[in-house]
Amino acid sequence: MNVDDAELIVRAQAGDTEAFGMLVTRHMRQAYFSAVGLVGSREDALDLSQEAFARAFHARKTIDPARPFYAWYYTILRRLCFNWLRDRRSRRERLQQGGWWLEEVSLAAMDAPDRDLERREAHRRIAGALAKLPDAEREALVLKEFEGLKYREIAARMGTPIGTVMSRLYSARAHLAKALEEQ
Amino acid sequence: MIDDRTLALIMAVLDDEHSPEDLKELEDLAAASAEVRDEWRRQQRVKEATSTMAWREPTAETWDRYWMSVYNKTERKIAWLLVLGGSFVLAAVGLWEAVPHMLRSLFNDSSQPVSVRIAVVAILLGVLLLVVSVIREQLTANRKDPYDKGVSR
Structure with missing residues (x-):
């Protein structure tokens, strides 16, 4: 049975834990990948995304069923991730563990060997540069490139005007371009 | 020095969030300025690289245990x-x-x-x-x- 988020929220608010479990199962992948993009560590992203769901469960009475669940959940997740980043002195080192959280899409395998090598090198540099970006720039870039959101959706998620999203994207890409050009 | 308007146009065109007028405006600016052309190309290169990257999937057990x-x-x-x-x-x-x-x-x-x-x-x-x-x-x-x-x- 395909139940929409609003109905699951109403049921969860009435104390139906199974309904909340369905909400979690429906959004867990997006939640995990959002967290990975923000903190850059698989274990921590898992833990933080699950912790955010646990907090969402305790605050479920405050959810407006008429509004998208994930946007509401993301505000909790985002705050948790930024607090985590702020509290970890070693975050740069963790993020710089090599961008293992990204992989090439399969079409790269169809390239000629020299082109493939070039692409792999570009990906290595991009992953390294992505890890070094300021948090706000990395978040904007991840939401655009890996979650495929539109500017207005990113602006809503980040609580900033569209112009700020675009300038953060430009700044992030300028950093990545510099990394690609470095020899 | 490239102004903010031009940079916003480059972003909008790269991310396919532009109008036909935006594209025409950017093309005109690029035709008139080598700096704009270079920056547009530079940003395109990054876009091409990031568009061939994706999230690395965790194991199936990760999802089984998640809830x-x-x-x-x-x-x-x-x-x-x-x-x-x-x-x-x-x-x-x-x-x-x-x-x-x-x-x-x-x-x-x-x-x-x-x-x-x-x-x-x-x-x-x-x-x-x-x-x-x-x-x-x-x-x-x-x-x-x-x-x-x-x-x-």
């Missing part, structure tokens, strides 16, 4: 709240009963040196101040968004 982990966290949170709440009430009642009694006996006993009396009062005031400070921090610190600074709304 159970959330459930456990939820359950443990409730358990901790009960334990901490009960402990807090017990501690508060105990202190409420014990502190006045301790202070009375301390100040009624003339054999106690003044320095001990001052030290006990200082410790009690210090503990009170710490509790107030921690509570205030918990109520305010987590509400601050690190992005609030410098963002125009």
Whole structure:
């Protein structure tokens, strides 16, 4: 049975834990990948995304069923991730563990060997540069490139005007371009 | 130096969020300026690289265990709240009963040196101040968004 988020929220608010479990199962992948993009560590992203769901469960009475669940959940997740980043002195080192959280899409395998090598090198540099970006720039870039959101959706998620999203994207890409050009 | 409008046009065109007029405007600007052309090409190169990258999938067991982990966290949170709440009430009642009694006996006993009396009062005031400070921090610190600074709304 395909139940929409609003109905699951109403049921969860009435104390139906199974309904909340369905909400979690429906959004867990997006939640995990959002967290990975923000903190850059698989274990921590898992833990933080699950912790955010646990907090969402305790605050479920405050959810407006008429509004998208994930946007509401993301505000909790985002705050948790930024607090985590702020509290970890070693975050740069963790993020710089090599961008293992990204992989090439399969079409790269169809390239000629020299082109493939070039692409792999570009990906290595991009992953390294992505890890070094300021948090706000990395978040904007991840939401655009890996979650495929539109500017207005990113602006809503980040609580900033569209112009700020675009300038953060430009700044992030300028950093990545510099990394690609470095020899 | 490329102006903000041109940079915004480059972003919009790269991300396919442009109108036909935006594209025409950018093409005209690129035709007139080598700097704009170079920047557009530079940004295109990054876009091409990032568009061939994707999230690395975790194992299937990760998803199988996901909801159970959330459930456990939820359950443990409730358990901790009960334990901490009960402990807090017990501690508060105990202190409420014990502190006045301790202070009375301390100040009624003339054999106690003044320095001990001052030290006990200082410790009690210090503990009170710490509790107030921690509570205030918990109520305010987590509400601050690190992005609030410098963002125009």
